[in-house]
Amino acid sequence: MLEKNQIVEVEIVDLTHEGQGVAKLDGFVFFVDNALPGERIKMKVLKLKKNIGFGKVEEWLSFSADRNQDLDLTYLRTGIADLGHLNYSAQLAFKKKQVEMALRKIAGISDIVVEDTQGMSTPLAYRNKAAVPVRRVNGQLETGFFRKNSHDLVPIEDFYIQNKEIDALIVATRDLLRKLDLKPYDEKEQTGLFRNIVVRRGHYTGQMMLVLVTTRPKIFRVETLIERLTEAFPNLISIIQNINDQNTNAIFGQEFRLLHGSEKIVDRMLGNEFEISAPSFYQVNTEMAELLYQTGIEFAGLSADDVVIDAYSGIGTIGLSFAKQVKHVYGVEVVEKAVADSKKNATRNGINNVTYVCDSAENAMQKWVADGIKPTVIFVDPPRKGLTESFIKASVSVAPEKIVYISCNVATMARDVKLYEELGYKLIKVRPVDLFPNTHHVECVALLVKA
Ligand SMILES: C[S@@+](CC[C@H](N)C(=O)[O-])C[C@H]1O[C@@H](n2cnc3c(N)ncnc32)[C@H](O)[C@@H]1O
Incomplete structure (x- = not known):
């Protein structure tokens, strides 16, 4: 026993x-x-x-x-690189197997050849975004990452998979918060001021945004903080405060206040420029996201007559990448600021055959059906929870020739593919693209065609 x-x-x-x-x-x-x-x-x-x-x-x-003996185990304990103990080639094989298993077990599909996972040449320091907690550890303000399944902060300076300049900005901010005697958040007591530091950095432009998440509006000596940081990081063009006074795990609260510079940074993807606001989604691995979008475009085999829906469009990165090749793109996204970004991004890149709406994808899909819009191709790129049955049924009712499914969760993708197959579509291609090297997260592109 x-x-x-x-x-x-x-x-x-x-x-x-x-x-x-x-x-x-x-x-x-x-x-x-x-x-x-x-x-x-x-x-x-x-x-x-x-x-x-x-x-x-x-x-x-x-x-x-297949063991990577060189990994600092802090990255396993915190989950920063929860697959970092596996050699990279074995990680890519592991991710392909995850897709095969989900399709077999959840969708009941075993006759599909899942393609090899497309990997990164250097699978380190790739993240263009960081969100780190600020807490007190042994009497000192620290930044780092929580130990897995806990809220115990492990102080970290080198985050392994984040861009090194982001790491440097986090450390510089931490040092200044200490120097200016600003107080870290205490979750248990619900006291203190600084909860999180969020940093974004344009992969191609190097422009940086710093978001200071605080429990209250007033930050003492904020002018000094801004002056020192912008002196040390000339490409820090945006400093924003977010106020989150709730007892929650969500990082951002409702209110954003501009403290310095611009409300947005700009980056490029596949030749287009994109304005990115603090609450908008932007893929964290730009190099591999470009490959992801190219894979979707290749699968879709687009032509000048195509009318395309870009569902879950974020700031418009996918649809704007191919808009010039097609007749019209309709995008839908639920975050208001992201929709505003997508409209500006279309104009910024001289694209006028796009229409963006702020709504849930399920509502917008029903409305487009009612308005008689007849898409030939539908791109979907939902969050981890995948699509809803009502979205899938509405999308099928307009009989697009192709559905390109971009997924960050193979389990929900397999569930949705099953329903698409029951409704007359056939899964013909699946290719994982490694957006999150050294972590267990799997991203893939699937192509469904009308049977
Ligand atoms: C995985 S991201 C993809 C964004 C974009 N396609 C890209 O590649 O950057 C999913 C997006 O769906 C949005 N979203 C979440 N739930 C939604 C819903 N019910 N309807 C529409 N958009 C939603 C999120 O705000 C996020 O921008």
């Missing part, structure tokens, strides 16, 4: 979609951090439930050939 704290020898037989090792013993399935398939370990039993257990590696008896 297994007991808590017992040390047992096990072999790791699989990796979960979140990158935990899986071992089986005495009718229990164990989940173990930092353990890879093929490895034999001495495992300490941490927790036992009905037929599930959690274990911890006490000692490795053998290592996987």
Whole structure:
């Protein structure tokens, strides 16, 4: 009979979609951090439930050939790089397998050949955005990342997968907050001022935006803070304050205030310029997002007669990339500031065959159907929760020839693909593109055609 704290020898037989090792013993399935398939370990039993257990590696008896021995384990413990202990080629194979398994288990599709995951040549320091908590640790204001499944801050200066200039701006901001004696947020006591620091940096332009998330409007000595930071970072062209006084895990509250410079930064993707506001979505890995969009455009095989819907359009990055090749693009996005950005971005790039609406994708789709708009191709790029049944049914009712599904969650994509197949569409291509190297997150593009 297994007991808590017992040390047992096990072999790791699989990796979960979140990158935990899986071992089986005495009718229990164990989940173990930092353990890879093929490895034999001495495992300490941490927790036992009905037929599930959690274990911890006490000692490795053998290592996987796919193990990256060089990873600083802080990046695993915080989840910053929760797949960083796996060599990059094995990560790409793991992600392809995740797509195959989701399609087989959730959509019941096993006759599709999932293409190889497109990887990055240098899968480090790729993130153009950071959102880090500010807390007190051992009496000192610190920035870093929470330990996995907790709100305990681990102080970090090098975030491994973030652009290095972003890391430098975070450290400089932290040092100034300390010097100016500004108070970090205390979640338990609901006191203090600085909750989070959010940084965005244009991949091609280098323009930077800093958002200081505070519990209250008043920041003492804010002029000094702005002066010092803009002196040290001449490309810091936008400093914004966001006020979040709620007891919540959401980073941003409702209110944004401009403290310095511009409300937006500009970046480029596939030759177009994009204005990006603080609350707007912008893909965090620009180099790979360009490849993602090119893959979608390749799958769609667009022509001058096409009328295209870009659902979940953000600041318009996808639709504007191909607008000049087609007759018209209709975009829908729920965040008001992002829709305003997409309209400005169309004008900025001399594109006038686009129409953007601020609405939920499901509402807009119904309205377009009622208005008699007949799209030939529909692009969807939903958040993790995927599409709704009503969106899928409305999109099918206008019988587009192709649906290009860009997904950041293979489980919900597989669920939606199943419904599309039941409604007369056939999945013919799937290609994962690695937008999030060294993490377990899987992004892919799928093509469905009218059967
Ligand atoms: C994965 S992002 C894609 C954005 C854009 N296509 C891009 O590549 O940058 C999903 C977008 O959907 C928006 N969104 C979330 N729920 C929505 C809904 N129900 N209707 C319309 N847009 C929604 C989010 O604000 C976000 O901008």
